[in-house]
Amino acid sequence: MSTFSGINTAYSALVAARAGIDVVGQNVANVNTEGYTRQRLSTSSIGPADAVGLFSGGVSAGLGVSIDGIARLGNVYLDARVRTASATAGYLQVRSEAMRTLEDSLGEPGSGGLSAQLQEFWAAWQDLSNHAGEPTAEALLLAQAGVLTDRIHGLYQAAESQWSEVRSRLGSMIGELNDAAARVADLNARIRKTVATGGSINELLDQRELLTTTIASLTGGTVRDLGDGTVEVLIGGNAIVSGDSARQLRIVGATELAGAAGAPVQVEWSNRPGHPVALDGGSIAGAIAMLAPADGTGTGGAIAEAAAAYDDFAARLADQVNTVHRNGATTGGDTGLDFFEFSAGLPPALGITVKPVDGSGIAAGAAGSGPRDGSIADALAGLGVGPDSLDDSWAAFVSKIGVAARTELQQSGLAQTASAAAGSAKLSSASVSMDEESVSLMTYQIAYQGAARVLSAIDEILDTLINRTGMVGR
Amino acid sequence: MRITSQAMVRSALQNLQANMNRLSELQDKASSQRAINRPSDDPIATASAIRVKGEQRALDQYQRNIDDGNGWMATVESSLASVTQLMNRVRDLTVQGANDGAMSPDAKEAIAVELESLRDELLAKANSTYQGRTVFAGNSDAGVAFDAVPPYGFSGTASDSVQRRIDANTTVRVDADGSSVFGTGTDPESDEVSVFALIDTIAAELRAGVNVSERIAQIDTRMGAIREQQAVVGARQAQLQHAEETNMDRSVSLEAQRSGIEDVDLARVILDLQVQQNTYQAALAVTSRVLQPTLMDFLR
Numbered sequence: 001m002s003t004f005s006g007i008n009t010a011y012s013a014l015v016a017a018r019a020g021i022d023v024v025g026q027n028v029a030n031v032n033t034e035g036y037t038r039q040r041l042s043t044s045s046i047g048p049a050d051a052v053g054l055f056s057g058g059v060s061a062g063l064g065v066s067i068d069g070i071a072r073l074g075n076v077y078l079d080a081r082v083r084t085a086s087a088t089a090g091y092l093q094v095r096s097e098a099m100r101t102l103e104d105s106l107g108e109p110g111s112g113g114l115s116a117q118l119q120e121f122w123a124a125w126q127d128l129s130n131h132a133g134e135p136t137a138e139a140l141l142l143a144q145a146g147v148l149t150d151r152i153h154g155l156y157q158a159a160e161s162q163w164s165e166v167r168s169r170l171g172s173m174i175g176e177l178n179d180a181a182a183r184v185a186d187l188n189a190r191i192r193k194t195v196a197t198g199g200s201i202n203e204l205l206d207q208r209e210l211l212t213t214t215i216a217s218l219t220g221g222t223v224r225d226l227g228d229g230t231v232e233v234l235i236g237g238n239a240i241v242s243g244d245s246a247r248q249l250r251i252v253g254a255t256e257l258a259g260a261a262g263a264p265v266q267v268e269w270s271n272r273p274g275h276p277v278a279l280d281g282g283s284i285a286g287a288i289a290m291l292a293p294a295d296g297t298g299t300g301g302a303i304a305e306a307a308a309a310y311d312d313f314a315a316r317l318a319d320q321v322n323t324v325h326r327n328g329a330t331t332g333g334d335t336g337l338d339f340f341e342f343s344a345g346l347p348p349a350l351g352i353t354v355k356p357v358d359g360s361g362i363a364a365g366a367a368g369s370g371p372r373d374g375s376i377a378d379a380l381a382g383l384g385v386g387p388d389s390l391d392d393s394w395a396a397f398v399s400k401i402g403v404a405a406r407t408e409l410q411q412s413g414l415a416q417t418a419s420a421a422a423g424s425a426k427l428s429s430a431s432v433s434m435d436e437e438s439v440s441l442m443t444y445q446i447a448y449q450g451a452a453r454v455l456s457a458i459d460e461i462l463d464t465l466i467n468r469t470g471m472v473g474r
Numbered sequence: 475m476r477i478t479s480q481a482m483v484r485s486a487l488q489n490l491q492a493n494m495n496r497l498s499e500l501q502d503k504a505s506s507q508r509a510i511n512r513p514s515d516d517p518i519a520t521a522s523a524i525r526v527k528g529e530q531r532a533l534d535q536y537q538r539n540i541d542d543g544n545g546w547m548a549t550v551e552s553s554l555a556s557v558t559q560l561m562n563r564v565r566d567l568t569v570q571g572a573n574d575g576a577m578s579p580d581a582k583e584a585i586a587v588e589l590e591s592l593r594d595e596l597l598a599k600a601n602s603t604y605q606g607r608t609v610f611a612g613n614s615d616a617g618v619a620f621d622a623v624p625p626y627g628f629s630g631t632a633s634d635s636v637q638r639r640i641d642a643n644t645t646v647r648v649d650a651d652g653s654s655v656f657g658t659g660t661d662p663e664s665d666e667v668s669v670f671a672l673i674d675t676i677a678a679e680l681r682a683g684v685n686v687s688e689r690i691a692q693i694d695t696r697m698g699a700i701r702e703q704q705a706v707v708g709a710r711q712a713q714l715q716h717a718e719e720t721n722m723d724r725s726v727s728l729e730a731q732r733s734g735i736e737d738v739d740l741a742r743v744i745l746d747l748q749v750q751q752n753t754y755q756a757a758l759a760v761t762s763r764v765l766q767p768t769l770m771d772f773l774r
Contacts, residue, residue, distance in 0.1 A: 031479075109513075123534070372614065381639070385532065402516075405513065423484070433477070
């Protein structure tokens with residue numbers, strides 16, 4: 001046992017206590033940093049030196065404390081849970097937001113909705129029936145028909161612009177995804193290098209964790225540890241990031257609602273054109289589901305389905321009104337006239353227009369029943385009544401959208417709750433607790449004081465030995 | 475379980491957010507006074523609300539139709555009442571003129587002149603209009619039901635009628651057929667002779683010294699036709715009145731339905747709002763107390 005061995009032990013304790021205070025400092029400094037995972041100094045005791053040589057013998061104390069490293073107190077299972085929950089929440093949130101926008105664009109139930117305009121339209125026919133051949137009633141009918149077609153155009157345009165908006169959001173989401181993938185690959189490379197040189201990778205891991213969570217909430221991508229500090233991020237079973245290389249995704253397909261049926265929007269690997277990526281969830285999958293074309297059975301993308309419903313409504317309105325209107329005669333005696341017509345090259349909901357420009361094109365009366373007859377106008381007003389009327393089918397459509405929106409909102413709410421629960425479970429385990437850090441700080445401070453006391457004790461002993469030995473009686 | 479201030483802040487924020495959400499929903503309801511602000515609030519009730527509003531709008535329109543029909547009917551009815559009075563006078567004069575034994579040609583001429591002026595009054599009544607439409611000529615747009623000069627041509631068509639819709643399945647005729655009230659025939663010997671041609675014939679016969687007692691029967695036939703039309707018009711007016719009452723009842727019950735679907739229960743919403751406000755304030759107060767202290771505050 002060396003004379004100075006105790007000094008070294010005390011020194012190692014001083015260093016460890018200082019290092020501990022430094023780690024506490026880092027934790028406290030990052031108490032509000034997003035994605036920061038708390039760190040702990042991990043130390044171990046150093047045993048006594050092996051007893052070899054002539055004067056060995058007896059027991060001796062250990063040689064102090066060794067700083068093994070700075071541990072990152074993350075929990076991979078909680079991290080994985082956060083990723084899964086955010087993938088589901090991201091998927092449902094995009095859908096529920098789109099459904100909310102869609103149902104708000106209907107303006108139902110209210111005076112601005114299509115149902116109210118339709119009711120006014122039928123009432124205008126009834127008024128014309130009462131005042132057949134009178135310019136005021138004719139002008140009122142034409143004005144109301146114009147308001148109705150404008151409302152149908154407006155609904156379709158709202159669907160179109162909502163589709164374009166989701167489409168451009170999808171573009172920025174893909175951009176964010178590609179950026180995140182490239183940065184994960186970059187971090188992978190830096191982490192591998194730092195591990196090889198023995199440095200601390202905790203902060204790099206925090207950053208990478210944030211990025212993989214972003215990728216998961218965008219695409220539902222899963223993370224696989226490759227063992228050398230790097231991770232692989234998989235989307236639909238294929239790696240978007242593997243080691244230090246990242247692949248890019250891109251969107252193909254229509255950029256406007258009009259082309260959606262011909263060229264469905266999908267995401268594919270940049271280096272493998274023509275092969276759509278099977279997404280497991282996430283907001284990109286949600287956006288693609290909303291952008292899907294209508295499929296004729298009502299199970300396609302909600303926006304395109306709504307647009308198809310508007311088209312169907314416009315076509316049925318024109319068909320029903322024209323069928324009756326053709327039987328009628330104008331005050332001038334003309335028959336076989338259409339009331340609604342369609343502009344060529346436009347979807348029905350956008351192309352529907354009112355054909356007559358003045359009363360001479362309105363056939364309010366039955367042929368041969370006198371010029372002031374209003375029986376055809378009355379029959380047209382009657383189209384709004386009945387079990388299979390346009391009003392009823394519109395109410396059913398609104399109700400259907402309402403049910404879909406309600407379901408999506410509820411599901412999204414549940415997913416948000418689950419995601420928040422996963423997030424706070426992760427935060428509970430990984431975030432910095434000020435109380436804990438205060439206690440740690442106190443502990444290390446006291447440890448430092450203790451080590452200093454040991455040092456001064458040894459110093460006094462040596463002083464006694466060196467300066468005061470052999471001074472008896474002097 | 476380990477709790478950190480960050481986790482607490484996060485969950486406190488979430489709870490406050492949820493409280494705010496509920497508060498804003500209730501505020502929406504209280505300020506708009508509507509239980510359904512968008513379809514997803516209650517999809518089934520939304521569809522019902524749309525249907526009920528459609529029925530209400532249709533009912534309003536039926537009421538307008540009935541009001542318009544009432545205007546027509548009132549015009550027809552008052553015209554027919556005047557026509558009956560005029561016809562009574564025509565009949566009196568004809569009876570008077572038929573007693574030709576004691577009557578000078580001057581007196582007969584006076585009767586003939588009065589008859590002609592009665593004919594003009596009858597013509598004016600036959601051409602009565604409501605809002606610019608002749609009420610005895612169906613859907614004609616000729617402006618007059620009967621020409622003012624012989625042969626007093628009728629501009630309407632007997633089969634045409636002016637109908638007003640009083641509910642989804644029923645229409646009511648609101649005009650009267652001028653041809654059956656006044657007649658359109660020109661042959662003075664037939665029963666179908668128009669009342670104007672008949673009066674002309676009577677006046678001519680009086681002047682010519684022919685006895686007109688034969689014509690009284692024809693006048694009676696015509697007056698019978700007029701009374702018949704009066705009865706029909708009265709029955710239709712009763713129908714309109716009945717429809718009006720039914721509509722009123724239906725409108726009240728529809729409004730109750732609409733209100734039941736769409737309107738909020740104000741007392742409940744205000745109570746809920748108060749409770750929610752208290753909850754929110756409590757949450758704020760508790761959060762501000764809980765989040766502040768850490769061990770840092772107590773160590774030195």
